[in-house]
Amino acid sequence: xxxxxxxxxxxxxxxxxxxxxxxxxxxxxxxxxxxxxxxxxxxxxxxxxxxxxxxxxxxxxxxxxxxxxxxxxxxxxxxxxxxxxxxxxxxxxxxxxxxxxxxxxxxxxxxxxxxxxxxxxxxxxxxxxxxxxxxxxxxxxxxxxxxxxxxxxxxxxxxxxxxxxxxxxxxxxxxxxxxxxxxxxxxxxxxxxxxxxxxxxxxxxxxxxxxxxxxxxxxxxxxxxxxxxxxxxxxxxxxxxxxxxxxxxxxxxxxxxxxxxxxxxxxxxxxxxxxxxxxxxxxxxxxxxxxxxxxxxxxxxxxxxxxxxxxxxxxxxxxxxxxxxxxxxxxxxxxxxxxxxxxxxxxxxxxxxxxxxxxxxxxxxxxxxxxxxxxxxxxxxxxxxxxxxxxx
Numbered sequence: 559x560x561x562x563x564x565x566x567x568x569x570x571x572x573x574x575x576x577x578x579x580x581x582x583x584x585x586x587x588x589x590x591x592x593x594x595x596x597x598x599x600x601x602x603x604x605x606x607x608x609x610x611x612x613x614x615x616x617x618x619x620x621x622x623x624x625x626x627x628x629x630x631x632x633x634x635x636x637x638x639x640x641x642x643x644x645x646x647x648x649x650x651x652x653x654x655x656x657x658x659x660x661x662x663x664x665x666x667x668x669x670x671x672x673x674x675x676x677x678x679x680x681x682x683x684x685x686x687x688x689x690x691x692x693x694x695x696x697x698x699x700x701x702x703x704x705x706x707x708x709x710x711x712x713x714x715x716x717x718x719x720x721x722x723x724x725x726x727x728x729x730x731x732x733x734x735x736x737x738x739x740x741x742x743x744x745x746x747x748x749x750x751x752x753x754x755x756x757x758x759x760x761x762x763x764x765x766x767x768x769x770x771x772x773x774x775x776x777x778x779x780x781x782x783x784x785x786x787x788x789x790x791x792x793x794x795x796x797x798x799x800x801x802x803x804x805x806x807x808x809x810x811x812x813x814x815x816x817x818x819x820x821x822x823x824x825x826x827x828x829x830x831x832x833x834x835x836x837x838x839x840x841x842x843x844x845x846x847x848x849x850x851x852x853x854x855x856x857x858x859x860x861x862x863x864x865x866x867x868x869x870x871x872x873x874x875x876x877x878x879x880x881x882x883x884x885x886x887x888x889x890x891x892x893x894x895x896x897x898x899x900x901x902x903x904x905x906x907x908x909x910x911x912x913x914x915x916x917x918x919x920x921x922x923x924x925x926x927x928x929x930x931x932x933x934x935x936x937x938x939x940x941x942x943x944x945x946x947x948x949x950x
Contacts, residue, residue, distance in 0.1 A: 562766060564765055564766050565641075567769065568589070588691065592691050596641060602696040606645075610661070611736075621650075623738050627736070632774055632777065633746075633773055637734070641693065647703070650706075661702050666680060667682065675708075675713075678701055680700075681700050708723050722748065723741065743778070744788045747784075748792070751806075761859035771809045799824050806821050829868060832868050839861045861931060
């Protein structure tokens with residue numbers, strides 16, 4: 559539940575339903591201690607967040623806050639229920655250099671990124687950022703990510719969506735006495751969809767992301783004006799429209815969330831192969847191991863490549879889905895880190911943290927599972943396209 563981001567949602571449900579006694583005492587103690595730690599972490603991070611925002615404002619940086627505290631309360635009723643590992647900002651090109659300087663001056667160190675559209679800086683915290691109770695400590699490190707765009711077409715090998723979000727389209731967001739520029743409701747929803755798709759295509763989707771979209775749909779599913787604005791924002795972008803259908807229908811399957819009328823209409827016209835993937839594979843990918851390199855027999859995470867192939871950039875010389883069967887993104891990030899700091903080659907603890915063997919084993923087994931699934935995928939698509947037999 560820590561990895562899936564559901565630990566504190568589960569704790570809150572136990573408390574709201576007076577069901578604390580249904581889990582072992584040691585589990586309850588662990589959840590309560592982690593929640594107390596996370597409350598302190600949220601408090602500490604909110605101070606850092608406010609300080610960064612004030613410095614950006616003073617320097618004239620044009621920015622908008624993405625995800626994180628801007629999701630409260632529309633996607634999550636209480637910030638303490640979420641484990642926040644970073645602050646995300648969308649900045650314009652002219653403000654990037656100034657924003658980078660401010661982040662570095664605040665004590666964050668640059669870190670290599672797999673995307674040309676983002677710049678990552680990490681705090682000098684102690685302990686680990688993920689995968690243990692220590693992640694909830696206020697002293698655990700966190701990151702600041704500066705984004706020039708929210709969709710990196712080169713990273714995914716998918717068509718671009720240039721300037722879908724902009725620092726010119728914002729609204730003032732208020733949380734716990736803090737004021738900062740956030741996305742409009744329609745843009746925030748589209749960002750959550752794209753964020754979920756990003757993690758789906760990189761085999762690391764947290765169930766909490768889907769749960770929070772479900773919470774939003776339950777609150778705003780009947781808001782006709784909102785969904786009309788979403789429809790206007792999506793406009794003629796077929797890929798984005800189908801991404802909205804994929805994520806919304808998956809959320810509806812998992813959490814019984816309502817599907818707004820325009821999205822139901824889009825779902826009727828979705829391409830047949832995407833419909834096959836939603837019906838036969840979406841749930842499997844949502845329940846894959848997190849992190850993906852956890853050892854399992856023939857993991858299903860790469861079955862998302864069937865969906866990826868429906869949208870991949872046809873201008874590429876080689877299909878990206880085929881590339882992702884044989885190329886490991888982590889290797890390029892490791893090579894970039896070594897290039898910037900050659901001494902890492904002799905750093906045993908660094909190599910241990912990369913989990914190179916386990917990651918390689920995951921890619922090999924998941925690729926094999928994908929190859930074994932191809933005949934069934936083709937059969938399901940032929941069945942979907944086969945006209946129904948006339949009835950007498």
